[in-house]
Amino acid sequence: MKRLVLVYLISISIIGCARNRGTDVYTPAIIAEEDSIHGGQMNFELNPKVDILFVIDNSESMLSAQEKLQKASDLFVDGFGENSLIDYRVGVITVYDSRRCGNEDKNGKIIECYPEGRLRTPFITRGNGAKDNIRAAINVGVLPLSQGGPRFEELFSPILTAFTPELNHANDNFIRSDSKVVVIMVTDEDDSSSSISVDNFLFQLRESLGARINLYGVVATPECPRKSYADKPDRISSAVAQMNGRTYPICDASFGKHLAGIGSDIREKLMKQEIVLQAIPQSGTLQLFYGDKLVPPGRGWYYHPR
Secondary structure (H helix, E strand, C coil): CCEEEEEEEEEEEEEECCECCCCCCECCCCEEEEEEEEEEEEEEECCCEEEEEEEECCCHHHHHHHHHHHHHHHHHHHHHHCCCCCEEEEEEEECECCCCCCCECCCCCECCCCCCCCCCCCCEECCCCHHHHHHHHHCCCCCCHHHCCCCCCECHHHHHHHCCHHHHHHCCCCCCCCCEEEEEEECCCCCCCCCCCHHHHHHHHHHHHHHHEEEEEEECCCCCCCCCCCCCCHHHHHHHHHCCCEEEECCCCCHHHHHHHHHHHHHHHHHCCCCCCCCCECCCCCEEEECCEEECCCCCCCCCCC
């Protein structure tokens, strides 16, 4: 990754104060001289990395929503992927149902489920065919209840499992140690992880990932008709809100617009960095280089005097 370099002159103000005769009170500054010296340069690396985990509900009721999700995936990638600096990975897991998986059905047969927290396909990176590969990965389909599909859709538990060292290793070290991490939950139900409270879920996320985790939800928000959707996603909405994320209505026909909005939000959070200068620059002298290329102000950076 090329280095970004800031070059500038430093403005130095030499300010004098005068003592009023016969008093011990200093008046405001009455002398101000300015001088300039070469400020040299600051070097820093801009290496934005993001690992994006989709958690998709694959119950039977999600069929139409998944079809919209696939069609909208290109807009999602465009939202953050148009910036060629962003090094991204995209992986997909499905919801889990611990009440059913590994237990016997009514006929005494063990219900086998896809491993909790395991990526459905190898994670996708930037490159030729990335959009097609993301679209294919998101196409998890639906699984009928009779074939081991979920009845109680758990999202919190498979997310936490995916972030454990053991599962991350099994997922080919999908989550990197120096990347932003984004989780996008897509479901028409609320989370049903029976043994995990919202507070405990967030605590474990912060313990394993710190401040680099971001949450989003495409869910059956309150404005979605309740006759078509069951429980309001109170647990998911609460978790997303406490992480300063955003939720979008799954019932909205503008699915692509919402995913594009998530993509754009990811890009903004990745690329918006504040660099504190070591001194106050002289007006008009600040320059930024990417490698040896001069980047003009207003085309990706600006100086804030404060």
